[in-house]
Amino acid sequence: RFVTPGMSLGALSPEAHETLAIAMNRIGAKAVSGEGGEASERFSPRENGDNANSGIKQIASGRFGVTAEYLGACEEIEIKVAQGAKPGEGGQLPGFKVTEYIAKLRHSTPGVTLISPPPHHDIYSIEDLAQLIYDLKQINPHARVCVKLVSAAGIGTIAAGVAKAHADVILVSGNVGGTGASPQTSIKYAGTPWEMGLSEANQVLSLNGLRHRVKLRTDGGLKTGRDVVIAAILGAEEFGIGTLSLVAMGCIMVRQCHSNTCPVGVCVQDERLRAKFTGTPEKVINLMTFIAEEVREILARLGFRSLDEIIGRTDLLRQVSRGAEHLDDLDLNPILAKVDVASDQRRFNLDTWRNAVPDSLDALIIKDAKPVFERREKMQLTYNVRNTHRAVGTRLSAEITRIYGMKALDEGHVRIRLRGSAGQSLGAFLCQGITLEVFGDANDYVGKGLSGGTIIVRPTVSSPLVSHANTIIGNTVLYGATAGKLFAAGQAGERFAVRNSGAEVVVEGCGANGCEYMTGGTAVILGETGGNFGAGMTGGMAFVLDRHDRFSGQANPESIVWQRIDSAHWEDRLKGLIAAHIEGTDSQWAQEILRNWDRYLPQFWQVCPKEMLTRLAHPLSDAVAMEAAE
Template sequence: MLASPLWGERIERLREVIWREGSDSASLDNAMELLVRSGRDVVHSSMMMIPQAWEKYADLDPAVKAFYEYHQCILEPWDGPAALAFTDGVLAGAAVDRNGLRPCRYKVRRDGLVVAGSEVGLVDLDPREVIECGKVGPGEVLVVDTAKGEVVRNLDAKRQVATRRPYARWVARYMATLVPDPARSAPAPEGEELLRAQRAFGYGFEDLRLVLEPMASGAGDPVWSMGDDTPIPPLASSAPSVYAYFRQRFAQVTNPPIDPLRESMVMSLRMHLGRRGSPLLERASYARMLRLEHPVLLEDEAAALHNVPGFSTVTLDAVWDVSRGVDGLRPALTALRRAAERAARRGARIIVVSDRSADERRAPIPMLLAIGAVRQHLVHTGLRARVGLVAEAGDAFDIHHFATLIGYGAEAIHPWLALAGVQEIFSAGQRGSGAAGRKGEGEPRPGPEEARQRYRSAAEKGLLKILSKMGISTLSSYCGAQIFEVLGLGHEVISTCFAGTASPIGGVGFEELAEDVLARHQGARLIGEDGPTSLPDHGRVRFRKEGEDHGWAPPIVVALQQAVKADAREAYDGFLVKQAARRPAGPRDLLDLRRGAEVPLEEVEPVEAIQRRFVSSAMSLGALSPEAHATLSIAMNRMGARSNSGEGGEDPHSYRSLENGDRADNRIKQVASARFGVTTEYLVRAEELEIKIVQGAKPGEGGQLPAHKVTELIARLRHAVSGIQLISPPPHHDIYSIEDLAQLIHDLKTVNPRARVGVKLVSEAGVGTVAAGVAKAYADYVLIAGHNGGTGASPLSSIKHAGSPWELGLAETQAILVRNGLRHRIEVRTDGGLKTGRDVVLAALLGAESYGFGTAPLVAMGCAMARQCHSNTCPTGIATQRADLRAKFKGTPEQVIAYFGLVAQDVRRLLSGMGFRSIQEIVGRNDLLERVERPDVPRAQMLDLSMLLAPTDEQGRRRRPNGPLHRTEHRNDRPGVTSLDEEILAELQPYLDSGLPFSGNYPIHNHHLAVGTRVSGAIAERVGDAGLAPGSVRLRFAGTAGQSFGAFGCRGVHLELEGEANDYVGKGLSGAEITIRPFRRAAYAEVSHQHLVLGNTVLYGATAGKLFAAGQAGDRFAVRNSGAVAVIEGAGNHCCEYMTGGIVAVLGRAGRNFGAGMSNGVAYVLDETGNFEGRINGDMVESAELDDEDVELLRRLVHEHEERTASPRARTILVQWADYLPLFRRVAPRGAAELVAATRMGYLEGPRQESEPALARRSA
């Protein structure tokens, strides 16, 4: 809604402000330019577009907070990782997103020159002339006023902008809040009326018992396991809801997901309903909005919408006359769109789209269609900003439903029928049965009112999780953003209701959707004395004989296990018959292989050659029992295939051969976001290193290993403590962009030059573009995982509604790699539900060269598909850590080998029939695929499979694809000059051979990456994580270190840096010691504690070692630290996040959210201002005064810090010990006194290395 007297009639030319083909950065630039050219200064514009996380900051200046709330009424935040540089010719500045996901370091020189960028060392500055080294933190700005010759810091810059107008007075006068109105609440349906409504709106037994009841009892998203093995919606046997056609999008590589639990300080569900003003103007009346703290409305809150002073609310009925049949839906949507337009033009501020009037004669329009159609129409008519949209939806009851409604424009949702269902379930005397993820039987069951509150809480937690998957922090940014893809809706439905959403395979139209609605409506009419008296059990989650088809139904499980037991083709053919008799479940089931001139079977490559292409999918030791994990790896090693360790580390004992010659280690070792078990030795023992960006069953989410699964063994391997839950962050905190991924690939190839490095992605629209970026980042392989792979534990909404079939992502990846001339550089791999030779051949034809199997080998070992992995009660001992259940494990390597042998024989027969002698000949040959007609599944014929069948050349002609269709280069290594580490290693090698100590001095620059990493890898190859004696290798550097300085440093290596460092210092530190102090002649050397000397994400995943830095660190210091000891002189936000061990001392100010997710270890923080308590994340940690042992430990740490770095700050604290000591606070996990004592004892009683005297160091 653009209006401005400055533009006058020319405003009509600005309807297309943003260039549609531009990048995200270009779009932001377009919008900011419009704001600046319309009269705002560039700082004001940047604050509008990229606001800080103001909603939960109690100490924020009230004027600044009012500025942000006012502007949210006219412009939703541009959310996501960003570090901006901006100027209008007079003001120049920098700004960082609310999460601080992009680094921005700056320096100020004496003469007023300000240099800012993503790293230090970009411009060579004399340190004697630099008077300030700092960073622009999360949500902050830094401004240079060239007219006044001033540098304006964050708070001053924001106050200058925020006090120009009386925003606080405007907000107080005009903004309304929703006051519940119980008197106007409509009565909830009960008994038979409720049952009839639930039937009409598509509820089933599982929806009540596996969704509503767990949400309302446990206030959380239900948890399930083993993935989704049911058909996609257009191929389902039971009519799915419209919501089921939508798949949640998620961030992978190009931007990170966010942790909505541990970083809740940046998350917001606040919404504003009403008429939005022009972003080009400022008017007091623009604050006339209805503030909603909860997007999910209870009954009395929904009723109150009609009674807000100054707000005209109109309700539109989303129903149609059943007598019109399937042809009635389309005109009903047209009428609804016109009614919404009339209401907006007549002055309505809020439109409630409601299906509550559905009855025997009127069927409900699926609410997602209704909201989508209304929103699209209002956008096209230029009226969308005039009204707020509310969905009063009977068919919305789970988290995914709410997310799709908000994603397509609803600003609030009233799930009236779901709330009625919750009330019925939790009324006195009602008890549920077998709900997923329910609280323990011993806990009191909530009453109806509390159950409704818990249900809303679960819904809103789930919303936060879904939007955070995309790296979005605010619901207002997610609203209307349409961040979904569709599986199975046709062009007319998409263009009418969801324009702009990817629907790669087309699908059903309005008639088919109306047919489903009318079938449910008819079922509801039959309820009564002679009809059904309960809801149908569709079996979409659990297998039910009369329910939805499951890929791992009991008959198929039994058939496969019989085939493995017999190890015979006849038995395997019986399994294939059962598999072929299934209903098609995905696009690949509608494809067939084109037969050619058959070649003799004996001419086809042998089983052994095919098996070498097989991979067992990543499953951690922790998710699997030790027995199952070892059985799988032994079997894969015997075949010459590859097993994947998963993200739980690996027992070093497995690096040695067993007595019978078997190897139980994994050739592929995974590097995931938590870095569990990632040590230098772990990395150098790998043949392949796989960076797990996302997981097919829960992409965009982190994970938790429940406390009952963290045994002594698991804890030892993960460098944690037994009996305490382990948390995996949703993102890799060293991968916020494709450039960051390239850095991690470089780091891994540096520590282990022999290993091939791969990246695991999950199939979704656009994954091909990401895969191209992975190839350019010099990965050796990319894995495209499907949505229907297994999982040990995942939210049910993620299992059912995130990701897409592997064949779609694989086809897109192949096409884009070929088109961009990258295919020859990188291997393509796929997994997610593969089980037969046909799956392997199809994957090969679509471009895959290697093939991952997860669930199938587990079934071969005895998995009964009980789907109890998440509860630690696996009856076959495969997915449990309970000793009594592990004793029931009967699997053997021979069973796994037999299975893969049968699959390989199956592949050979198919190749023979197609006329080929090897898999290599068919990779990428999708011209050998043809469509299968399935008249028994009418809607299958409506799917468009052209993206799978079309060749991958630019012309799109139906002929054999041109160009390299598979990898031709063994490795995809970065070309370049010899690294600094290789030069050092050449000098060091004779000393390693002789056992003599080595020391060296080297200049260093910011293009020297991962310095010290190759040296540590070479040492670990010789002696493992035991490393060398302290001080064996001492390397001194002077200058500016590039990214990943000291990454994966091992014992015996001591790195000393005079100067400064960038991000990721000490990443994966495995025993090395790092010392950093500022340039000796720097102007700020005596007050280095006030300046930044190292960047973000330091000691990420460190397991041992020490770091001392005479200066401040950036954000996320010691994130996932598992054992390192560190002393620094200040830290940004999120310090000690997810920490499971080690000691950190901060001799200065620490930022917000300290200790989030910290389950072990101890920290000491100097609190000179007395407000540190408010910056702690109190969910898991608490602060306390120091006791005698703390005092002794801290004194030793400060003394060692001063000794190593010659820190003026440490010297002052030691001299004035009595004054400073009372200002320190200890931070540790709640109720963890024994853990804290053990951590302190480990340092106080451990061996202490003598460092060079500080005096000698200063005089050198």
Template sequence: HDLKNINPDARIHVKLVAEVGVGTIAAGVAKGHADVVLISGHDGGTGASPESSIKHAGLPWELGIAETQQVLVANGLRSRIMVQTDGQLKTGRDAVMATLLGAEEYGFATSALVVSGCIMLRKCHMNTCSVGIATQDPELRKQFAGKPEHLVSYFTFVAEEMREIMAHLGFRTVNEMIGRTDILDFQDADDHWKAQGMDFSRLLHRQESGDASEPVYCDRKQDHGLEKALDHQLISQAKPALDEKKTVRIDLPINNSNRTVGAMLSGKIAKAFGEDGLPDDTININLTGSAGQSFGAFLARGINVKLMGDTNDYMGKGMSGGRIVVRPHAEATFVPEDNIIIGNVAMYGATGGEVFINGIAGERFCVRNSGVKTVVEAVGDHGCEYMTGGVAVVLGSTGRNFGAGMSGGIAFVYDKDDCFEISFNDGMADMEAVTDPEDISLLKGLIEDHKKYTGSTPATEILADWSAALKRFKKIMPRDYRRVLEERKRRAEEGTERELEAVGNG
């Protein structure tokens, strides 16, 4: 739902590994309103995959497709989701076999790479592909000899072979072939000692639809419920900003049935202005009420959202810019810093922007945060888990396992009672006092912004006696992140910073 909001024109794919029970999972994917389910066979695998995974993980796509088709048809779900398959498909015959078992789309990867010049060096992740395909090295990319005509010719032959087989079987369209397992036959292997007693009846069972209006192939689009999105009102009122970059102010109520608020508007901005977005403070949105899940997801630069109320899980997921402020309603009688005001998994995978929360956050706050600067007054368990960038400031208590898997970014925790050490996971990061002038300036600036936007009582008290409060802050610094920053600083001083930046990530 979140992905469809950010880009309503995109098809949402869910990839599943062919295994026992994949049909049940595919039924859940269809009910979750995905547009395409991809059943991936065990024969595939990129050159970056471990050899053990390529040889020993998963099942043949034939088994996965057959089960998926039967379960979807039996439950009246097949007509609203496309079924795709991949895993060493190379010929038109492979595509026909996949179609008869239930697929209508096919993925050709290895064969297309070979046609483009791949020689299967199996080091796609090392940036050293000698034929210039899987590399960012300018010299190696000069070796690339592939041409579009090569792929056009290959897929023309694949399509032609498929047409010949279809003509031989008497089919005019692909839709007529889908799920026609009664056309398939197999060689009798009962006499072979390796295959004694093999039963193909379940694999080749033809599942008929029990409803004339429900065909055994996809003939309609999923209903994603996008017409109910609050973002339609936001986009309408933000038209001066989208068309002429004029500053706009929007005031609306919100309730917890409004999911993914801000994503569709952010998608419009991304399409019109790219990753740079709009100038800061262009669109200012004030909402009152209880927001649903994924509030502010994928928020773009130029959008400021202020919520007077509370919100659910996944707030700020994937946001790349803008500012989110959450504070209780002015008429609320509870103490903000003692009550949970946002749900779990806030700022998941976010890459930029600012977030200020006048209250307590749930569990997994800032999990995989890669760039957001945020201030909150307390967090639940597993705060800053797997964080890779950005800055998190916690003005109160934390739950257990804070900083687990944290490989980047910086966290500052106000340890008023000197008990944070028992909650801190020191597996990848160090805990230290805040002494660096740059850190002190950054920390104080964020707390001042927090007070300005939320009127926070804890922020006010800390700033009132800053010299004493600073001594109670603990800085959480990932060891690898410190090493990278020191290396960059050294190379910048030597004038060799570009060499470090040019190293590919595979």
């Protein structure tokens, strides 16, 4: 029942992160990876039997290191909507903590700041959350999905929506806890205690007949067996113990985790300070054992044999009188209210492991692609597709990753041709070796978490539409993509290539907030862009065709600089991507550009993040670098 809350590589040192995972695996508990990715070498047990793999993989707003392989190597996937210590604020890993190792895991550049946005850009409603849960259950068909919420007024309503979205676990995170990297103002003044949020979530779920569909977990300052028992009485079935685990490993709470100066090597990336880490799995195991023993003692005094017997039994609690008027003015009865559930419903989630979701088109694709899995044959398959077919290619990617690995097959080994309008999340987490080619159009979230595959979206041959004047793919394309290619003969919606960290993409226009928070890869936009282009962009490169001289008014000057293309290297790079776009989509607009290259080349802007100017193998002009420095 014990879990270590998500503490990412980057916040923790690699040694501390691995020690926590090893300890929790030894006792049959679970460690959460945090949002910083995890090295694939940890996914298999070591020669001595120790398992450093985090049983719960976290997917946060930054989507750092989230690949098909990462999501497949776990028993549970946790969607971190927010953090109890700083709700609604997102996060930031300073450039000086981004070592080569961290940058490799997060598919970014060493020394460059990494930003986790406050919102998930593919979750703006419960329906969007349901879609993400569906996607994750396709990329790992055996894992359950947890949604991490923070304790706040109204959390019950949100929890009810999360349960209806087919989540399996709801985590209520309290305001106490979190690393010292949180701002002091947040640590002191943001969030509410886990008791309030947990009680409300349990009550609202019970009132709506949903409590039996999800497990409830809580964290945020649990330190003793008494805390665990109270959490169970208020409705929790699983318990997160994070800060105390760090203390067991040697943390002395100096609250300077953000500065890379942790004196005991727990939350630091500096090699010299990391050598001071003295934590061992045994220390964490002792802590968990003592907490469990205290839980048993308290249960015995209450007259119960197991935690299951007291979950939701708020009649076992009463408010203590302090004997002073000014200390007794808080009425805790709303927290202690007990909901009577219907006789045909369980009081809580006793044995449900995973709420099933419907199959996608991939169930048929996997059946037809049997020779790929049995004899590693190349195949090309063709299907009609409708907008009700969601996450096409995702389950196929999961099976290929499980059998061959994420990078074993050559590009185009399996080619899937689709005709019609593809539903949401086309090619989500698509791995190398799979090519999806759509004759028609596609909805939102195309290439979400793209992991090496290729996606081509083009109008049908008979379509009379002018490609660069019409939208062909929806919003939030390539969110968190780490590798692969996308060619779309038409415009994309808003938040195009948000948090892209490695994919190469060519589209013929995009909406607002293009290339937002991008940290890697290359984006070519052969047309107009919307406002706020490049906001928070700290890596990668973009090329924008600006025929009407409007781009300067659309770009975000805080993060990026832009110039005309003035070197043969970058010109060849751009031409190569446009040529690949033509090969994939047969775009008439792209052919027009290459035919009249001398006329269109001066209309292109090369967009570069300011943080990358001194790190380019082929630098931009001195004038642009000087302007950015000023």
